[in-house]
Amino acid sequence: MTAVTPNFMIDAWNEVYAKFADKGRTDWEKLNLCDLGRFIDICGLNLHNVYRVLDIGCGRAVRLLLAVLGNPDLNRRGVEIVGIDVSAKAVDFATRIVANLQQDANYPEEFLDDFSRYLAAEGRPFLNCNMKFKKADILEYSTRNAGCAYELVIDWMCYHEVYLGGIDRYPEIVASLCSKVFILNVFSAEGNPPEPLPMAVRHVPKHVLSELDIRERFSRYFDLVHHQQFERNETPTLRHDDGAIAAKRAYLLVRK
Ligand SMILES: C[S@@+](CC[C@H](N)C(=O)[O-])C[C@H]1O[C@@H](n2cnc3c(N)ncnc32)[C@H](O)[C@@H]1O
Numbered sequence: 316m317t318a319v320t321p322n323f324m325i326d327a328w329n330e331v332y333a334k335f336a337d338k339g340r341t342d343w344e345k346l347n348l349c350d351l352g353r354f355i356d357i358c359g360l361n362l363h364n365v366y367r368v369l370d371i372g373c374g375r376a377v378r379l380l381l382a383v384l385g386n387p388d389l390n391r392r393g394v395e396i397v398g399i400d401v402s403a404k405a406v407d408f409a410t411r412i413v414a415n416l417q418q419d420a421n422y423p424e425e426f427l428d429d430f431s432r433y434l435a436a437e438g439r440p441f442l443n444c445n446m447k448f449k450k451a452d453i454l455e456y457s458t459r460n461a462g463c464a465y466e467l468v469i470d471w472m473c474y475h476e477v478y479l480g481g482i483d484r485y486p487e488i489v490a491s492l493c494s495k496v497f498i499l500n501v502f503s504a505e506g507n508p509p510e511p512l513p514m515a516v517r518h519v520p521k522h523v524l525s526e527l528d529i530r531e532r533f534s535r536y537f538d539l540v541h542h543q544q545f546e547r548n549e550t551p552t553l554r555h556d557d558g559a560i561a562a563k564r565a566y567l568l569v570r571k
Contacts, residue, residue, distance in 0.1 A: 318480030352382035372473020373398030376409035454481035490536035506562025
C-alpha cells in the first residue's frame with residue numbers, strides 16, 4: 316500500500332489554519348508574500364504557452380493569488396489554475412477569497428496591504444484566469460495516466476514538509492503531472508545551520524535540502540536551470556524556532 320499523508324498530520328495543518336481563520340497570519344504568510352511572483356518574473360519564463368497551472372500545497376493561496384494578479388501572462392483568459400492542499404480549512408479560505416475577488420473585489424482584511432496595489436486598478440477585471448481549489452493530497456496522485464496535464468507546476472514550501480513516507484515518490488508524481496516547468500521552494504541546507512529545524516506545525520518535520528539533494532531527486536525528470544537563495548529572515552516573528560526564519564532556496568526546474 317502506498318504511503319499517503321496520515322490524518323494526524325492533516326489535522327495539524329487544519330489546526331494552524333483554524334487558529335488564524337479570522338485574524339492573523341501563519342508563519343509562512345509572514346514572509347514576503349510577493350516572493351513567488353518575483354521569482355516567476357526573475358526566471359523570465361515564456362508563459363504564453365501556459366494554459367494549465369498546478370499549485371501543490373497552495374495553503375490559503377494568498378501568495379499564489381498575488382503572483383497571478385501581478386502577472387498578466389498568467390492572469391489571462393484561457394488559463395486554468397488549480398491549487399491543491401491537504402487542509403480543507405486552507406482550501407475553504409482560498410475558495411472564499413477568489414469568490415470575493417470575482418464578485419466585488421473584497422480583499423481579506425488581514426492581507427489588505429498586500430492586495431492594495433490592485434485596488435487602484437480601476438475598471439480592470441481582477442481575475443481573468445480561472446482559479447479553483449480542491450482538498451487533495453499530492454501523495455495520492457497516481458503517476459499512471461496523469462498525462463503531464465500542467466505546463467507549470469508550483470510547490471512553494473510544501474515538499475520540504477511532505478509526509479516522510481511519500482517523499483521519495485514525490486518527484487515521479489510531479490514529473491507525471493508537469494510538461495514544462497516546475498518551481499520549487501524548500502528549506503535550504505546551504506542557508507541554515509546543520510542542526511535540524513524545529514517543527515512549526517505539530518507532527519510536521521522539516522526536510523532541509525541542498526542543491527545536490529534536489530539534483531539527485533529530480534534530475535531523472537528535470538534540468539535545474541536557475542535558483543534564488545532566500546536568507547534566514549529574523550524579522551517576521553520574535554520566535555526563533557519557526558519556519559519563517561529558516562533560509563529557503565527556490566529552484567526553476569525544466570522538464571526533460
Ligand atoms: C508551509 S505551507 C505553504 C503554503 C503556501 N504554498 C504558501 O506559500 O503560503 C505548506 C502547505 O502544504 C500543505 N501540504 C502538506 N502536505 C501536503 C500534501 N501531501 N499534499 C497537498 N498539500 C500538502 C499544507 O497543508 C500547507 O498548507
